[in-house]
Amino acid sequence: MSKIKHIYIIPLLFLWSCGANKESAPINKTAILYCDSAMVLSSTEGVAGYPKAIDLLDKATSIDSNYYLAYWNKLSLLSVLKKYDRALLAAKHLIRANPTNPDIYVTTGALYERLEDTISANKYYNNGLELYNKIFDTMNAETPNYDMLLMNKGITLVLMGKDKEGNEVLKKIYDRQTDKDYKETLLGFMNKSKVEILDRYQPK
Numbered sequence: 435m436s437k438i439k440h441i442y443i444i445p446l447l448f449l450w451s452c453g454a455n456k457e458s459a460p461i462n463k464t465a466i467l468y469c470d471s472a473m474v475l476s477s478t479e480g481v482a483g484y485p486k487a488i489d490l491l492d493k494a495t496s497i498d499s500n501y502y503l504a505y506w507n508k509l510s511l512l513s514v515l516k517k518y519d520r521a522l523l524a525a526k527h528l529i530r531a532n533p534t535n536p537d538i539y540v541t542t543g544a545l546y547e548r549l550e551d552t553i554s555a556n557k558y559y560n561n562g563l564e565l566y567n568k569i570f571d572t573m574n575a576e577t578p579n580y581d582m583l584l585m586n587k588g589i590t591l592v593l594m595g596k597d598k599e600g601n602e603v604l605k606k607i608y609d610r611q612t613d614k615d616y617k618e619t620l621l622g623f624m625n626k627s628k629v630e631i632l633d634r635y636q637p638k
Contacts (some may be wrong), residue, residue: 461498463495465497471489476511481514484514484515488508488606492508502585504511505531513636516548522542522549534565536566536583536587537586538565539565540562540590541553543558544632545636559594581611588601589604592627593631604623605624
C-alpha cells in the first residue's frame with residue numbers, strides 16, 4: 435500500500451484512524467500512483483489543486499473499485515469543495531468497504547443534511563450511534579481512541595437533536611482531559627446547536 439497517508443481529515447468528526455487505511459486486498463500499482471499523485475498535488479497547490487486531484491482519484495478508483503484510501507481522500511476533497519452529491523457516493527463506497535466504522539455513517543448523515551434530505555440523514559446518524567454503542571461495549575476509558583470516539587458520539591447526539599445528552603458527553607470528556615489542545619477542540623463543539631456545528635464544520 436502507498437506510504438502516503440490521507441490528504442485531509444474531514445473536520446466534522448475526528449475520523450477513526452483504523453478506518454483510514456483499511457485495504458482488504460492488494461491494490462493495483464497504477465491506482466496507487468494516481469492516488470499518490472493526487473495527494474502530492476493537493477498538498478502543494480492547496481484548494482486550487484483539488485479538482486485535478488479529484489480527477490486523479492477518479493482514475494484510481496476506476497482502475498481499482500475497492501481502493502479504500504482513494505475513496506477516503508476523494509470524500510475529503512469533495513467535501514471541502516462542497517460537492518456533496520459526489521462526496522456522498524464516495525462515502526457509500528467507504529461504508530461498503532468498512533461497514534462497522536460509525537464515523538463514516540455520521541459523516542454520510544451530514545452530507546445528506548447538506549443535500550436537504552433529513553430523513554436519510556437521521557437514518558445514518560442512528561446507524562452511527564448504534565455502532566458507537568457496540569464499540570463502547572468492548573472498551574473502557576483506558577482504551578486507545580476511547581475519548582475520540584466518545585467525542586464523536588457526543589457530536590452525533592447533537593446532530594440527532596439530542597443537544598442535552600450530547601453536551602453532557604462532551605463536558606464529561608472536557609472535565610477529565612488534561613491536554614490543552616484537546617480541550618480547545620472540545621470547546622469548538624460544546625454547547626453548540628446542530629445548525630452551528632454543521633455551519634462551522636460542514637458549511638453550505
